[in-house]
């Protein structure tokens with residue numbers, strides 16, 4: 001259902017329409033009569049910005065030509081200002097159309113993703129580096145079953161992940177110092193943490209690597225049985 005708010009047709013249950021209306025807070029980068037640019041809440045890189053039309057449309061086909069023109073003019077403005085304000089080395093302009101392509105929010109949006117040397121993102125491969133907690137949960141859950149219900153943690157290089165205990169997700173925005181250390185050092189870590197949720201319990205964290213051998217995700221198993229002791 002659409003209603004007319006501030007001169008723009010918007011959808012009642014659309015997160016991005018709520019952002020346009022100020023019902024959900026966001027960090028605005030730029031706006032004009034037809035478009036809004038704001039920071040992505042879960043950025044792939046520093047400065048990750050979304051540009052949306054103020055008139056709700058699911059995809060580019062549903063947009064009027066004048067709105068498409070206005071949108072890409074705003075994309076150009078944001079890109080120009082980023083080149084000045086961010087120390088970026090390049091950028092990706094990305095539009096996901098349809099669930100199969102990864103569209104989660106069904107209000108057209110163009111991602112502007114600043115790129116930095118060594119930011120670890122590899123769009124040319126089907127790496128896991130930007131997979132979300134929701135996307136990796138089935139993998140973490142399968143591992144959890146394989147290790148007879150031991151607690152399992154998992155995250156990707158660019159997004160926080162999941163912590164599973166006793167068959168249940170206990171945290172879907174999880175990261176931890178050992179996971180982060182394994183990502184940073186690109187290596188398997190076997191340790192017994194001195195602090196945190198698993199203090200005093202042996203943990204092994206393994207990396208998931210891309211074709212170049214760089215860690216794009218990490219998986220941790222918490223050996224609550226204490227069957228294995230790591231030095």
Ligand code: 5GP
Pocket residue numbers: 015024026027038039040041042043050095096102103104105106
């Ligand atoms: P999609 O996968 O649909 O192309 O991307 C949707 C994007 O919207 C994601 O990158 C996600 O992080 C972002 N997003 C989802 N909800 C919110 C929100 O409430 N505020 C902001 N600023 N970004 C959001």
Ligand code: ZN
Pocket residue numbers: 010011014015016017018056057106107
């Ligand atoms: Zn909308």
